[in-house]
Amino acid sequence: MDRRPQTEADNQQGQEALARLLQRAEQGDRDVLPRLREALDADANLWRYYGDLALQAEAALIRLAAGTNLLLAESLQRKLHALKKELTSESTSPLERLLVERVTATWLQLSYLDALVTQSTGSSEARSKMIQRQQDAAHRRHLTALKTLATVRKLLKPSPSPVEIASRLDRSAQTSRCDRGAIAGTVPAGN
């Protein structure tokens, strides 16, 4: 049995359902919020689909920038990997990971178009204008991606519970006691 079309159809249906929920939430319908939360939390397929999409976007841009140059393609992949590592940590949520992938992909596109603008100094006015337009759009896209990531990081950072704050304080007090003990242990008895 062919699973793929069914999965794609499922994804399509999931997308449409999410868009409908989102539209109702944007119109101020608070009743849909629990279902929206459920859709975001429970659907593992959703995150897999977006992860694949991010990989596709990255691969298409690397193909465009590197062409047949395999060394450049490998270097770009490593650079993107390093950027992603810099922008994520172990505790990063799936949504943040997706937004980081978007930021790195838009960065790659913008860098490619920057290079193209620099190289197109001797070309015709029409071509220069066309590349300039693409560069402006890529720049706007990159800024939007950064802004969304910053907003999500700022607003969706889970605030620590009182119990967590108390346990952290307790841990730090214990650590400082241990440190003092360790220092005392290293100081010679004669001092």
Added chain:
Amino acid sequence: MPWEQRGEKRYYYHNKRVGSRVVRRYLGTGAIAELAAAADDLRRLERTIEASARHAEQARLQEAEAPLLELCDCSERLACAALLAAGFHRHDRSRWRRTRGPKTTN
């Protein structure tokens, strides 16, 4: 048409748009006119080749950015969904704010 036949002879004209009207300029007849016509043909051919190369490059760029556009669209929608689900709202694309709880009447 740039060539105009009158009797035995052919005369070459150059049509050029100046503002809202087309100005027709006489360039000559005989070998000089043939040369001017060949130069015009060459320029036209260059423009056609350049336009087709530009269109091909644009198509290549658009094809490469299609998945990126979809990713941007979907991730923006997901971020909006997550923010709405976490109790934030925004009015008319302004800043995201925390939604106040429902008003209670005493």
